[in-house]
Amino acid sequence: MTTGTPRHVRRTATGPTAGLADGYAQANLIAVPQDWAYEVLLFAQRNPKPCPVLNVTDPGSPRTALAPDADLRRDLPRYRVWRDGELTAEPTDATAHWRDDLVAFLIGCSFTFESALARAGVPLRHVDQGRNVPMYVTDRECRPAGRLHGPMVVSMRYVPADLVEQAREITARMPAVHGAPVHVGDPSALGVKDLDQPDFGDATTPHDGDVPMFWACGVTPQAAVMASAPPFAITHAPGHMFVTDIRDDTYRV
Amino acid sequence: MTTGTPRHVRRTATGPTAGLADGYAQANLIAVPQDWAYEVLLFAQRNPKPCPVLNVTDPGSPRTALAPDADLRRDLPRYRVWRDGELTAEPTDATAHWRDDLVAFLIGCSFTFESALARAGVPLRHVDQGRNVPMYVTDRECRPAGRLHGPMVVSMRYVPADLVEQAREITARMPAVHGAPVHVGDPSALGVKDLDQPDFGDATTPHDGDVPMFWACGVTPQAAVMASAPPFAITHAPGHMFVTDIRDDTYRV
Incomplete structure (x- = not known):
């Protein structure tokens, strides 16, 4: 894996962050005006598989306890800016878009358990293939x-059949970063029609004998923004995560 | 143990609910005006040991998914009504005090793991002695x-020394109802001066060789009400819990 310190990655990464800052937790971002903050937090409480909350900022503050020297407005590789549920910009720095009434939620990301998977010998096809992880909108309503x-969004990883159970066990022990897969095997069980056409990220190529494993994904709040159209939101761009200073094993139970 | 169906207990119990409705989860209640709901939910997110949220109601609704036929305004044995942080009433029915802007939070209760402790042969001194569990305000700020x-509030159970490790393991597997103890042994480590003078509930009598075990407690939001003085709140009376229809093993991981 390419790696680097969290601070270095925050300052230099320009693309997806899978495989970077090996050993550190990564997080999804959604920032909303204060009068939507209760609903985001309640949505997360009611949907803990896709939305495990790691940290919530004070209104207007770009600071988080997950990385005290970081600035949430500029330390992610890429952002999405949403108005009335429509994607209006994808800047690499969100400072000009930030507002004093924004509350930011940092939500666990499955990239966090990828170091543990790799250590156990589970290949990471998207990392090996230099692609973003593929993500799909499911037919499961939150x-x-x-x-x-x-709807719930999932990330998908092709895993050799004989390693599926091990991958399930490793990830089940990390519920704060989505935990056990929500489904293994048939994409149509989630309403996913074509694995080669992800809704976010890049398609990956399976090896013979690979089985698709699906984990709940922190892009789910972005699907909720699209469906619910709050007047304003800033999120990370899928796969372009906030790299924290927290060791990934902090989230192992 | 005395037992009974959850519905029967909700309709008939008049005292503390430890030992009742064996095998079903019990919950703490705090209901606050809607403009305090975000802070309660965020306080819970930031303090998951004392405040594991099981369910949140819609504003004004006395209904909860934890027991669809229950009415939160009258199905707990005893309530506390708070104005500006002061306890103003302790009714057995809170219907007359309920307001249309109240949001109710149901928070996991350690009574939920007592069936598992009893099955493993861990004696429950408060149940055997016919008393409410003793609870203490600690010197640990949330x-x-x-x-x-x-501050964090804890419940205390005297456990025979040779069963402490087993009690720790059993409860650690149930994080949604406070999980592993926050401390075992010396009360002064939590700033608790005298175990015979609990801040809530009743003192219990140890047997020779018992060790005090302390678990984070869902009365913590009441300590926050006292310290923070929101204009209005309704809570359960300590030990007088909401008995849910959810099997306790639902919360075992």
């Missing part, structure tokens, strides 16, 4: 919270 | 959330 609703 | 702050 439990709504006030004005916020939408 | 992480604040906006206007909400206060």
Whole structure:
């Protein structure tokens, strides 16, 4: 794996962060105006598989306890800016878009358990192939919270059949970064029609004998933004995560 | 143990609920006006040991998915009504005090793991002695959330020394109902001066060789109400819990 310190990655990464800052937790970002913060937090409480909350900022603050020297407005490789549920910009620095009433939620990311998978000998096809992890919108509706609703998004990793059980066990022990897979095997069980056409990220190529494993994904709040159209939100761009200073094994139970 | 169906207990219990509805989860209650709901939910997110959220109601609704036929306004044995942080009433029915803007939070209760402890042969001194579990305000401050702050409250159980490790392991597997103890042994490590003078509930009598074990407690939000003085809140009376329809082993991981 290419690696680097979290601080170095935060300052230099320009693409997806899978495989970077080996051994450190990564996080999804969604920042919303304060009058939507309760609904985001409740949505997360009601949907803990896709939305395990690691940290919540004070209104307007770009600081997080997950990396005290970081600035959430500029230390992710790429952002998405949403107005009324529409994607309006994808900047590499969100400082010009940030508002004093924004509350930012940092949500566990499955990239966090990839070091543990790699150590156990589970190949990471997207990392090996130099691609972003593929993500899919499922037909499973999340439990709504006030004005916020939408479908669950999943990330998919092809895993050799004889390593599926091990991958399940390793990830089950890390519920704060999505935990056990929500499904293994048939994509149609999640309403996913074509694995080669992900809704976010890049398609990856399976090896013979690979089985698709699906984990709940922290892009789910972005699907909720699209479905629910809050007036404003800033998120990370899928796969372009916030790299924290927290060791990944902190989230192992 | 005295037992009974959850519905029967909800309709008939008049005292503490430890030992009742064997095999079903019990929950702490705190209901606050809607403009305090975000801070309660954030306080819980930041303090998951004392405040593991099981369910949040819609504003004004006395209904919860934890027991669809229950009415949160009258199905607990005893309530506490708080104004500006002061206890103003302790009714057995809170219907007359309920407001349309209240959001109710149901928080995991350690009574939920008592069936598992009993099955493993761990004696429950408070149940055997016909008393409420003793609870203590500690010197550990919770992480604040906006206007909400206060110390952690713990429940205490005397456990025979040779069963302490087993009790720790059993409860560690149930994080949604407070999980592993926060301390075992010396009360002064938590700033607790006298185990015979609990801040809530009743003192219990140890047997020779018993060790005090302390678990984070869902009365913590009441300590936060006292410290932070929101204009209004309704909680359960300590030990007088909401008995849910959810099997306790649902919360075992």
